[in-house]
Amino acid sequence: MKIKSLSLAIISATALLSGAAQAYEAGDFIVRAGLVSVNPDVDSGNLHAAGIEQADQKVDVNNDSQLGLSLTYMVQDNIGIELLAATPFSHNLQGKGGLSGLNDFAEVKHLPPTLTVQYYPMQNNSAFQPYVGLGLNYTIFFSEKFINGADAAFGSLELDDSLGLAAQAGFDYQITDNWSLNAAVWYMDIDTTGTFKNADGSGDYKIDVSLDPWVYMAGVAYRF
Template sequence: MRYRVLALAASIPALGIAVPASAQDAGSIQIKGFVTGVLPDGEIEEVLTDEIGLPAGSQTRATDSYVPTVAVEYFVSPSFSLETICCVTPHDVRGAGVLDGAELIDNAIILPATLTAKHHFDLGGGFKPYLGAGPTYFMIFSEDVGANAAALGATDVDLSDELGFVLQAGFDVPLNDRGLGLSLDAKRYFVGTTATFNAGDTVALQSEHALDPWVVSAGLAYRF
């Protein structure tokens, strides 16, 4: 279901064909330093294996995370760029519904390897909004069994790495004529993970989860 956004994203480059070029020159690089909020979902989409007998109405949620991030952007042309980001975000997984508050997974670290293609619109006065889209690959590591899951006999847990997709929108505003600017950015990721709880050598619980985070950033940009 989450990949239905592919058709929407495919139309993004066509939205600005008639828009004049922005002030960035082809070949220039822009680096952005952000404060970023990562706001995932984490709900259960499907239970694949259940040897512990989850009660009806069981659900999960992933905690939010606020971290510094860096984005590096290369301008292929004045109106088209490629951007990647660098960050890791820590999250816990907690129970919801009848499991409200249960500690299930602690300290899962996500490295969201992401590349977006962006089209920039020049609306005059230095204000340059953009739209983007691209692939992402979530690498998840360091996850630990939470206290309540351990009490049920779970000895270890694994969250699978997964390929997904991201849509992006934002804008840049120059603060001076030496390349310094203000940038606001929002991304919506469409990606999930499979959680596997083991009790010794036995798979006790395996479930598919929608992560699908909103990632909202604000910070400074420098172009050179």
């Protein structure tokens, strides 16, 4: 009876390992979805008015969280290509230094599509699948506008789109043949220049800002 029980245990363990061996293979698609938080690490230049730099007149940008979605295609057992997308993020621009009296003075939305090549170091019989990635981020800014009374003094706000490098680390933990838990973090190089005018269309203002956000995602993954 002990030998029979041991044999059954070995067979069960082998079956479990055999199922885990189907974790990720070349040709698989992996959809990941969850909550994404964009946390800018802002480095603001000074405001330029009519080409003249204004000392200690800077801006800051708040965080925002939205639903995120990514799609990975496994070109090899250990190599994947991922496209990250999300619903539009909305951020407030806040005055800093000599502009701190403005508080939240503008709002902008953006989409940050990011393409990365991923490396999965573990064998595909592991339920725990960490990965790292490197690629490009293209951030699209839109719906820029002044708020909280600042629109009475200024208008024509525009932020340049940004193209930069992106680095990523994350993991999936398999809970069934197809479903996994997922967590990931990205660092994105995002630089933009904001321009605007007085409300009557006169004057020229410009400010350069490095956003360089840390982006966090937690959710689930589905393999098919």
